[in-house]
């Protein structure tokens with residue numbers, strides 16, 4: 084099997100896997116980083132969202148052979164200690180119910196706020212629409228994104 | 238001075254204490270059943286046995302309090318609210334409380350089911366008494382140390398203070414407290430043994446706090462797992478790993494009714510990463526023949542093909558290459574046929590009566606008018622965000638099971654039966670669950686994992702893909718209700734509800750919910766069609782659809798009679814007050830109060846221009862709820878903007894967590910009544926992933942505003958009760974907005990053709 088070098092959370096990781104292995108499964112099964120979640124496998128739910136060169140991307144739709152030279156950030160690397168403004172807002176608002184979708188929500192929200200640091204409510208709702216929360220913690224997700232934006236602006 | 242409430246208390250019946258070998262004290266307690274007289278408390282913290290107690294509290298010499306409980310967390314926040322109750326009575330700072338998920342050695346493990354919004358309701362008394370008991374033990378020990386009377390001492394936030402102002406921390410007296418309690422227990426035992434026959438020992442009492450003095454209960458406390466969740470730490474079943482673990486993906490029949498004939502795995506076996514391809518199901522089939530597996534009967538008739546691989550992706554890929562031949566073991570069913578069958582059932586005479594008050598027939602005969610409507614709902618998959626999965630490691634000496642399941646005890650005993658093993662050999666650990674909604678009450682995925690590991694004799698993680706999860710599920714039954722009411726002189730004089738369901742009928746107390754009790758002539762009849770499609774509990778079973786049907790119907794009746802729908806309900810409830818009918822579980826006063834609160838807070842009496850509001854009140858799962866939906870028209874389409882929820886769930890233990898449940902339930906109710914659509918064609922589900930199955934998303938989500946009725950009644954659960962009223966409130970608002978009544982779920986699909994939305 085081919086070997087790939089991936090740059091994840093600032094460090095270089097070498098992994099031997101079939102070339103069509105989605106980044107999601109490489110992270111979870113081979114690199115022991117299980118914070119990125121499997122929800123649908125077809126790019127519809129956002130549970131597997133990571134950042135690739137700063138863009139929120141569905142890791143279930145990314146083959147590891149396409150990632151040469153790309154900077155990948157996962158929930159484990161968003162901050163060292165959970166102190167990213169989005170994580171802090173998530174905690175302050177107490178967003179999670181079951182919690183399963185939340186890593187993906189946080190990754191989508193953090194990439195979005197980098198591009199649009201001062202979004203309207205409407206923009207937040209649209210930006211987060213690709214991420215399903217089966218527990219429907221949507222109101223809190225919306226509020227947490229708004230709160231994180233405030234913090235970043237301050 | 239804060240007041241207390243004296244409560245009768247029988248400590249021997251549900252709790253025990255011990256000194257830990259490593260220092261500190263341990264209290265074991267049981268909030269569902271009595272402890273056996275013979276049980277021994279462990280003195281080693283690594284050997285907690287949840288067969289005798291369903292939770293333990295450890296108080297360390299540093300004054301830290303740790304609660305060990307295997308209670309499964311499915312997102313209802315019980316892992317936070319239950320410890321809060323103990324901490325309140327124990328009077329210890331929340332920062333010093335730690336919650337640890339216990340491991341289950343299953344043998345006689347009693348109910349620890351996270352379902353039915355029950356956990357809090359059952360635990361309330363026992364949790365308070367246990368906390369109060371521990372506090373009293375510590376105070377007694379401090380008093381003995383000082384040589385003063387315990388009544389002169391007070392305990393607050395982990396510190397005991399005497400009349401002179403001297404203080405001792407809980408940790409300073411734990412060892413003495415445990416020793417004192419052992420002495421006291423021995424004395425009590427001797428006293429009881431010395432009693433003549435028939436003589437009763439003096440009752441023990443315990444002082445509980447007056448709810449008005451609570452300092453922790455009623456405050457906002459965040460989720461105990463929050464740091465792990467937001468940093469992506471392993472928490473869920475799918476995250477669990479063990480040394481040497483392999484991955485298993487199961488190929489199940491694509492259609493309900495089909496069974497495996499043969500399969501060709503040549504290509505799969507040759508793929509890199511694939512370890513083996515095996516067949517399972519013989520054991521389940523044998524059990525089924527002996528009628529030992531309950532509901533899994535539906536999935537068990539067929540054997541299944543399992544790909545064992547080094548990683549998930551290899552397993553997923555290889556499964557797709559397996560060429561399996563399936564034959565029809567039983568007729569393949571379809572939604573179209575079900576629709577006709579259910580209508581025929583409603584038209585027929587073959588019903589089981591669940592409740593009958595007065596004489597509906599007579600009332601209908603004497604009526605000025607009879608209104609009859611039919612309401613329809615589809616099957617629904619649970620779609621837990623974390624697909625079904627379980628870890629199993631079966632060896633000759635032990636069986637280790639780990640994962641997300643809501644019914645650990647029955648899962649373990651079924652595994653023991655299935656594999657012909659002793660239940661004592663089974664250790665089951667529960668992980669955090671990525672949603673439950675009823676799906677994880679059924680243990681099919683546990684049995685599969687166990688059977689696979691039994692065959693390959695390796696630790697294995699069986700996992701479902703979303704497609705597996707959605708197409709081989711346990712669905713909310715498709716149901717139709719036909720409700721008829723007679724109207725005479727502007728009053729409802731009779732009410733007859735008929736249910737026709739695929740799979741199962743409503744049960745238990747449901748036929749006694751409002752409007753039962755409010756009408757002299759009232760009847761509920763049910764009929765079902767036995768299908769080979771698996772159906773079961775789905776968040777707020779039956780009421781999730783029944784509430785919408787009945788409350789929409791009441792709204793239509795009010796309109797028909799020219800009555801105000803709020804006043805009509807209040808009047809109906811007025812008649813229930815003081816009822817002597819003990820089948821009626823809801824309180825008319827409490828239902829009236831939530832209705833009034835929702836009306837007031839939503840501005841229902843002074844609606845804004847262009848906002849159409851629908852109101853309803855419903856009781857289910859022990860909690861009284863009223864909801865108002867605000868709908869506006871945008872681009873000729875109805876948009877649900879807001880849901881105002883009024884809830885009476887007794888004492889609100891953790892408002893922050895409670896509101897999360899309430900918001901989630903209401904939005905889930907809106908989402909599934911608007912979009913949830915699922916059916917079958919030739920036994921095959923019509924959707925298999927989120928591209929074809931629509932779940933509510935952020936941009937369609939109403940803002941939920943929650944209001945609590947404040948009282949000091951015992952707390953009731955919140956995982957389910959706000960879901961059922963939401964569909965009704967939306968349907969009623971939608972009628973005002975579009976002019977059309979909603980008779981069929983999901984609304985979005987079934988109104989698409991209506992001209993108003995053109």
Ligand code: FES
Pocket residue numbers: 120121122123124125126127128129130131132141142143144
């Ligand atoms: S798992 Fe990747 S989008 Fe759902």
Ligand code: FES
Pocket residue numbers: 179180181182183184185215216217218219220312622671672
């Ligand atoms: S918190 Fe459960 S899926 Fe979002």
